[in-house]
Amino acid sequence: MPGVEGFMYPNEVSLYWSVLIVLYPFITGLVAGAFILASLERVFRVEAVKPTYRLALLTALAFLIVAPLPLQLHLGHPERSYEMYMTPHRTSAMAMFGFVYLWYLMAVLVVEIWLDFRADIVALSQSTTGWKHWMYWAMTLGSANVSERALAIDERVGWVVTLIGIPSAFLLHGYVGFIFGSIKANPWWSSPLMPVVFIFSAMVSGIAAVMLLYMALMRLRKQPIDMRCVDTVASYLFYIFIVDFSLEMLDLIHRIYEADESFRSLDFMVHTRLYFSQIVLQILLGTLAPILLLFVAQVTKLSEPTRKKIYAVSGSLALVGILAMRWNVVIGGQLFSKSFLGYTTYKMALATREGLLVAIGLTLLPLLILAVLMKVLPPWPEKKHASIPEAVAAH
Amino acid sequence: MRLFRDAGHLFRLAGLFAFGTLFILTIRSFLVPRTFGEYGHYRGAAIAEVAAHPARFAGHQTCETCHTDVAQTKAAGKHAQVNCEACHGPQAKHADDPSSVDPGKPDTAVLCVRCHEASAARPKDFPQVNAGDHSGGVPCQTCHQPHSPAIGSASAPASAAGGTK
Numbered sequence: 355m356p357g358v359e360g361f362m363y364p365n366e367v368s369l370y371w372s373v374l375i376v377l378y379p380f381i382t383g384l385v386a387g388a389f390i391l392a393s394l395e396r397v398f399r400v401e402a403v404k405p406t407y408r409l410a411l412l413t414a415l416a417f418l419i420v421a422p423l424p425l426q427l428h429l430g431h432p433e434r435s436y437e438m439y440m441t442p443h444r445t446s447a448m449a450m451f452g453f454v455y456l457w458y459l460m461a462v463l464v465v466e467i468w469l470d471f472r473a474d475i476v477a478l479s480q481s482t483t484g485w486k487h488w489m490y491w492a493m494t495l496g497s498a499n500v501s502e503r504a505l506a507i508d509e510r511v512g513w514v515v516t517l518i519g520i521p522s523a524f525l526l527h528g529y530v531g532f533i534f535g536s537i538k539a540n541p542w543w544s545s546p547l548m549p550v551v552f553i554f555s556a557m558v559s560g561i562a563a564v565m566l567l568y569m570a571l572m573r574l575r576k577q578p579i580d581m582r583c584v585d586t587v588a589s590y591l592f593y594i595f596i597v598d599f600s601l602e603m604l605d606l607i608h609r610i611y612e613a614d615e616s617f618r619s620l621d622f623m624v625h626t627r628l629y630f631s632q633i634v635l636q637i638l639l640g641t642l643a644p645i646l647l648l649f650v651a652q653v654t655k656l657s658e659p660t661r662k663k664i665y666a667v668s669g670s671l672a673l674v675g676i677l678a679m680r681w682n683v684v685i686g687g688q689l690f691s692k693s694f695l696g697y698t699t700y701k702m703a704l705a706t707r708e709g710l711l712v713a714i715g716l717t718l719l720p721l722l723i724l725a726v727l728m729k730v731l732p733p734w735p736e737k738k739h740a741s742i743p744e745a746v747a748a749h
Numbered sequence: 750m751r752l753f754r755d756a757g758h759l760f761r762l763a764g765l766f767a768f769g770t771l772f773i774l775t776i777r778s779f780l781v782p783r784t785f786g787e788y789g790h791y792r793g794a795a796i797a798e799v800a801a802h803p804a805r806f807a808g809h810q811t812c813e814t815c816h817t818d819v820a821q822t823k824a825a826g827k828h829a830q831v832n833c834e835a836c837h838g839p840q841a842k843h844a845d846d847p848s849s850v851d852p853g854k855p856d857t858a859v860l861c862v863r864c865h866e867a868s869a870a871r872p873k874d875f876p877q878v879n880a881g882d883h884s885g886g887v888p889c890q891t892c893h894q895p896h897s898p899a900i901g902s903a904s905a906p907a908s909a910a911g912g913t914k
Binding site: 363366437439440441443460465468472494495496497499501503504507508511691693695696 | 751752754755756757758759761762765766773777780781785786790869870
């Protein structure tokens with residue numbers, strides 16, 4: 355730290371975890387949430403949300419691929435990050451997170467997607483030519499066995515993978531919360547509720563994102579939206595939102611009641627620097643408004659177009675709210691001094707390595723990857739009927 | 750054996766994972782330094798490398814062997830607990846060869862405020878001044894003797910002592 359000497363806490367000089375570190379839990383949250391939505395369908399066999407099943411899996415993969423990028427851009431020496439895998443440090447939460455990530459990516463998501471799409475991949479490897487043929491052939495691992503029995507085995511194994519996947523998704527995002535919640539030097543973060551709040555907010559954001567994506571994609575493809583599906587997804591969103599909100603309020607009430615030595619300082623912060631992002635964006639617009647809208651859609655009989663509009667608005671608001679929540683956690687936790695004697699400001703850079711433009715790029719990149727993934731592995735059942743043997747369609 | 754045939758693709762997948770794991774383990778055996786983990790979660794050989802760096806600080810005992818007068822003054826004053834090199838910077842080279850390496854004198858305008866400038870983050874009972882108001886730009890050592898800074902101490906500069914203790 356050039357020019358800094360004497361009695362200083364690091365964040366009195368500058369804020370080290372930038373907007374990219376805000377993005378990181380947001381993106382992993384979308385992954386975990388989208389996956390949990392897919393798992394609900396799979397494990398509890400909820401037929402209604404089937405149209406979003408494959409989309410949710412691909413969304414989770416697209417966002418998971420991007421998840422480590424904000425961290426890499428934040429690192430001073432990204433080229434050294436692989437050392438985390440070479441020399442595992444068992445007592446460091448951040449170092450172990452690399453393994454949680456790898457486990458989730460390779461053992462859960464990729465395997466589940468592969469099992470689910472295998473029949474399509476085999477069909478595609480037979481119907482395409484040239485490099486595409488070779489690409490799909492490589493993805494079949496050279497096995498074209500899509501017999502009824504083989505697919506039944508896939509179904510069974512896929513179910514087990516999903517079952518393992520649910521705790522893994524909880525682990526993935528609970529871990530992100532744990533990294534904050536376990537920092538005992540920071541009263542804004544240090545709370546055992548943190549991982550739980552992170553998981554539920556992740557589910558909210560993931561479900562909202564898949565719902566929005568589904569509606570947007572259907573619109574783009576000029577196909578009717580399956581309202582039974584969207585209604586069910588929206589009701590999930592509603593219930594989980596309520597749990598999430600209660601947990602966050604529980605955390606808040608607990609802090610207010612406990613009112614420990616950090617309270618005055620944090621309270622001041624919430625009323626000043628974080629007023630807009632916490633009270634207005636996160637709580638009023640990002641949580642209460644969508645809960646109210648979803649509630650109205652639940653209890654009244656509204657027409658289809660109105661419901662669609664309500665879902666689109668509440669889904670978008672939910673995403674804004676969750677992003678604001680990540681912001682308030684990450685940036686908010688660095689705004690005050692450990693001495694409780696003063697506050698810093700965070701000025702977001704525009705075109706630097708950790709600036710706003712990069713953050714916007716990283717938010718859009720998963721959508722681009724998702725578009726490519728959907729080209730390679732079409733998630734829609736229509737195509738499935740056209741190219742897949744009867745055995746699969748029966749499933 | 751139909752099970753094996755129908756689950757063949759799963760065995761291929763398992764094989765692929767096994768191969769991947771083996772591949773990474775192989776790379777790892779090349780990339781991880783030989784002495785890693787010898788004593789702890791770091792490269793054992795690093796200790797010898799770091800130990801081989803020339804020392805930059807001599808330590809106050811070394812300074813005191815030659816500068817006995819300063820050491821005595823300091824030991825009696827308020828700066829008794831402040832290390833020589835906290836103010837003079839690393840001086841191992843000077844201690845090794847005093848005649849050719851001159852450490853120079855610290856600039857008190859920068860040095861003293863580093864520890865004494867009033868700041869809300871400092872412990873309340875630590876002596877602090879608002880340098881601008883306090884000295885009005887006059888160098889601190891005009892009134893304070895750096896090695897025994899309390900005003901009125903035996904060695905304080907005549908300009909500020911103004912009497913006996």
